[in-house]
Amino acid sequence: MNDTWALEVTDLSVRYGDVRALQDVGFRLRTGRVTGLVGMNGSGKSTLFRSVMGLVRPVSGQVRILGTGPGHARRAGLVGYVPQEEDVDWTFPVSVRDVVMMGRYGRLGPTRRPRRADREAVTAALERVGLADLAGRRIGALSGGQRKRAFVARCLAQDARLMLLDEPLAGVDTTSATTITGLLRELAADGRTVLVSTHDLRSLPAMCDDALLLQRRVLLHAAPEEVLEPHNLARAFGADGRAAAEVLP
Numbered sequence: 655m656n657d658t659w660a661l662e663v664t665d666l667s668v669r670y671g672d673v674r675a676l677q678d679v680g681f682r683l684r685t686g687r688v689t690g691l692v693g694m695n696g697s698g699k700s701t702l703f704r705s706v707m708g709l710v711r712p713v714s715g716q717v718r719i720l721g722t723g724p725g726h727a728r729r730a731g732l733v734g735y736v737p738q739e740e741d742v743d744w745t746f747p748v749s750v751r752d753v754v755m756m757g758r759y760g761r762l763g764p765t766r767r768p769r770r771a772d773r774e775a776v777t778a779a780l781e782r783v784g785l786a787d788l789a790g791r792r793i794g795a796l797s798g799g800q801r802k803r804a805f806v807a808r809c810l811a812q813d814a815r816l817m818l819l820d821e822p823l824a825g826v827d828t829t830s831a832t833t834i835t836g837l838l839r840e841l842a843a844d845g846r847t848v849l850v851s852t853h854d855l856r857s858l859p860a861m862c863d864d865a866l867l868l869q870r871r872v873l874l875h876a877a878p879e880e881v882l883e884p885h886n887l888a889r890a891f892g893a894d895g896r897a898a899a900e901v902l903p
């Protein structure tokens with residue numbers, strides 16, 4: 655078996671001034687699986703994504719993506735990122751098609767002009783997320799769920815091997831949630847690796863093969879059903895975790 659992990663995080667610690675956002679985080683993701691990232695507000699989920707993208711500098715530890723470092727992986731288009739809603743400037747005057755084309759930037763030649771293959775990849779990605787009809791619309795004029803789908807389409811157009819999605823189901827309509835969940839399963843079946851954070855614990859078993867429970871460090875990396883056991887949720891969420899577990903089917 656190929657022993658190159660899609661993502662390997664070793665002893666990763668990240669600080670913002672006095673705030674210890676991540677402490678000795680370690681885990682490995684196998685190719686072709688969807689892993690859910692679960693933890694309370696402030697547990698370090700977005701920081702973990704930013705570290706994997708090479709956007710924050712860790713105090714210590716290492717990130718390897720398909721055997722290479724974050725900077726190289728990003729430049730090579732190996733890793734794609736769907737950021738949280740708050741991390742995007744939605745007033746930026748670009749069309750949905752432009753946003754998806756950004757996924758192709760790493761592949762454009764020296765002229766930086768999209769070629770036919772780039773345009774076709776963008777059209778295919780837009781169709782796959784059901785946004786072909788809205789391609790010309792300004793990104794800021796889309797609903798929350800449609801914006802998420804546009805960013806998922808950017809990852810698809812990029813043909814990223816590892817996809818990171820920060821709360822793709824937050825505030826989205828049922829249609830978008832179903833589209834996104836189905837897409838993640840298809841992508842994994844296609845040999846991509848997906849790490850997806852979510853507060854929607856009900857969606858975990860249907861969406862994910864594995865789940866990571868984070869509270870500044872990894873508390874548990876196991877099957878979703880095990881992570882959802884009340885005593886495990888209580889470790890990450892305290893009393894909120896027990897309350898969350900009670901509403902689960």
Ligand SMILES: Nc1ncnc2c1ncn2[C@@H]1O[C@H](COP(=O)(O)OP(=O)(O)OP(=O)(O)O)[C@@H](O)[C@H]1O
Pocket residue numbers: 670671673674675693694695696697698699700701702
């Ligand atoms: N730019 C920053 N400067 C200072 N502190 C930060 C910064 N970004 C995050 N933090 C702090 O680091 C910790 C981890 O934050 P992070 O955003 O990674 O958590 P999260 O799990 O993604 O939270 P949420 O579920 O609310 O999005 C929190 O205590 C947060 O306040």
